[in-house]
Amino acid sequence: MIKLEIPIPEPKIRELRVGDTVLLSGLVVTARDAGHKLMVEERPRFLDDLLREGVIYHCGPVVRKEGERWTFVAAGPTTSSREEPYQAKVIESYTVRGVIGKGGMGAATKEACRKFGAVYLHAVGGCGTSIAQSVKEVVAVHKLEEFGTPEAFWVIRVVDFPVIVTMDTHGNSIHDQVREQSKQVYERLLND
Amino acid sequence: MSERLVEQLHALIRSASTDLPADVEAALSEAERKEPPGGTAANAFGAILDNVKMARANLTPICQDTGSLIFHVYHPVTMDTLAFRRAIEAATGQATRDILLRPNAVDPVTGKNTGTNLGAGVPYVSFKAWEQDEIRVKLMLKGGGSENVGAQYRLPDSALGAGRDLKGIRKCVLDAVFKAQGMGCAPGVIGVGIGGDRATSYLLSKEQFFRRLGSSNDDPQLDAFEKSLHADLNQLGIGPMGFGGRTTVLGVFVAKQARHPATFYVSVSYMCWACRRKEMTLKNGEAVYDQA
Numbered sequence: 001m002i003k004l005e006i007p008i009p010e011p012k013i014r015e016l017r018v019g020d021t022v023l024l025s026g027l028v029v030t031a032r033d034a035g036h037k038l039m040v041e042e043r044p045r046f047l048d049d050l051l052r053e054g055v056i057y058h059c060g061p062v063v064r065k066e067g068e069r070w071t072f073v074a075a076g077p078t079t080s081s082r083e084e085p086y087q088a089k090v091i092e093s094y095t096v097r098g099v100i101g102k103g104g105m106g107a108a109t110k111e112a113c114r115k116f117g118a119v120y121l122h123a124v125g126g127c128g129t130s131i132a133q134s135v136k137e138v139v140a141v142h143k144l145e146e147f148g149t150p151e152a153f154w155v156i157r158v159v160d161f162p163v164i165v166t167m168d169t170h171g172n173s174i175h176d177q178v179r180e181q182s183k184q185v186y187e188r189l190l191n192d
Numbered sequence: 193m194s195e196r197l198v199e200q201l202h203a204l205i206r207s208a209s210t211d212l213p214a215d216v217e218a219a220l221s222e223a224e225r226k227e228p229p230g231g232t233a234a235n236a237f238g239a240i241l242d243n244v245k246m247a248r249a250n251l252t253p254i255c256q257d258t259g260s261l262i263f264h265v266y267h268p269v270t271m272d273t274l275a276f277r278r279a280i281e282a283a284t285g286q287a288t289r290d291i292l293l294r295p296n297a298v299d300p301v302t303g304k305n306t307g308t309n310l311g312a313g314v315p316y317v318s319f320k321a322w323e324q325d326e327i328r329v330k331l332m333l334k335g336g337g338s339e340n341v342g343a344q345y346r347l348p349d350s351a352l353g354a355g356r357d358l359k360g361i362r363k364c365v366l367d368a369v370f371k372a373q374g375m376g377c378a379p380g381v382i383g384v385g386i387g388g389d390r391a392t393s394y395l396l397s398k399e400q401f402f403r404r405l406g407s408s409n410d411d412p413q414l415d416a417f418e419k420s421l422h423a424d425l426n427q428l429g430i431g432p433m434g435f436g437g438r439t440t441v442l443g444v445f446v447a448k449q450a451r452h453p454a455t456f457y458v459s460v461s462y463m464c465w466a467c468r469r470k471e472m473t474l475k476n477g478e479a480v481y482d483q484a
Binding site: 019021034059060061062063064073074075076078079081082102103104122124125126127128129130131132133147148149150151162164166174175177178179181182183185186189190 | 232235236239240242243246247250252253254255256257258291293294295296298303304305307336337340352353363366367370373374375376377424427428429430431432433434435436464465466
């Protein structure tokens with residue numbers, strides 16, 4: 001088990017290998033479809049300090065508001081492949097070190113991870129309630145009115161958020177490995 | 193509109209969102225036992241099962257994607273379906289305010305989230321009159337990630353080498369589950385609809401998610417087909433979350449309906465491991481939940 005504090009310097013990220021289990025602590029920013037489109041098309045500046053050597057989380061949470069205080073009630077990962085058209089550009093332009101999601105990402109993101117020093121971190125999909133326990137504080141929210149709850153940028157403080165490295169800075173991807181192995185079985189079964 | 197009915201429907205939604213059905217939880221426990229202890233797959237199942245217990249204890253959503261609400265209502269011919277629909281809408285709005293549901297209704301043109309889970313065409317409610325004197329309400333919460341990996345095929349399909357027979361249908365299902373990898377929150381439940389038109393084919397495939405895991409198909413030929421497909425799909429080795437492992441699907445359910453002579457659709461729908469479905473039977477105003 002490796003413990004990492006956000007922001008994460010590049011050398012620390014480059015030490016990680018696929019299969020490593022990591023407990024993340026620090027500030028994380030949620031972003032999904034509307035957020036990634038905005039980050040690429042308009043390149044807003046308000047995320048610069050948060051994302052420099054920072055971590056993006058593909059998540060649309062269930063939230064509760066009591067007075068002015070927000071809390072996360074359920075907050076598992078969403079499918080990352082939808083952000084594949086944007087992720088490489090976002091990693092490069094904001095110097096992102098980690099992307100948390102589920103299901104893995106494609107060749108462009110893998111190359112950006114290698115080139116710019118970032119990893120893809122897999123959280124266990126569907127674990128909304130348990131992952132929300134790692135979210136200790138909602139620090140801020142951006143674009144809530146415009147994007148709605150699931151799509152807003154939620155800035156959260158996490159402690160010991162459990163993730164698995166499934167794409168590293170060395171060009172390795174567990175998703176590629178599993179796809180390749182399953183492809184051989186698939187082709188054999190198709191021709192049975 | 194009866195306030196009592198709204199409360200009963202609200203309880204149904206709460207139960208669907210926070211309390212995973214026993215057969216699904218048992219299948220996940222069994223899948224955990226099949227993996228080498230301490231490995232990535234076993235740990236993923238461990239995290240899933242911990243989360244299921246925590247959600248049930250805390251009455252909080254199992255998954256933050258509380259899905260699209262799909263209701264199937266079987267009712268005596270005398271029931272007022274318009275009033276019933278209004279009660280479903282009221283219960284859905286209340287469950288959203290109570291943080292049992294995430295607001296998941298978005299206008300696809302303006303991009304605005306209604307914030308209530310109510311909007312054009314949602315929640316989906318299908319009314320079917322029957323001869324019994326009781327009302328049965330079936331609800332599933334269908335997540336968006338798993339919905340995205342569903343697929344529809346038109347046979348014959350030359351790329352797959354799939355003709356208009358069970359062998360061809362099998363190829364469609366293999367293809368859809370292979371392409372889904374872990375993206376639909378594997379291990380999933382697979383619903384297959386054979387025949388019908390484009391729309392009813394998908395409807396039939398999704399309706400299969402109301403079946404209990406391990407239940408037999410009433411049609412002996414399809415029952416045998418389901419069992420052999422289940423074994424085939426688990427050979428793919430995709431495993432929980434696509435980490436690799438022995439369980440890629442928790443179950444496969446296949447149903448058929450008549451087709452037009454010119455068409456032959458096979459729809460494959462994917463339900464994530466968080467297969468959230470609940471039933472309620474109403475008789476003389478009293479609700480009984482999840483009577484098998």
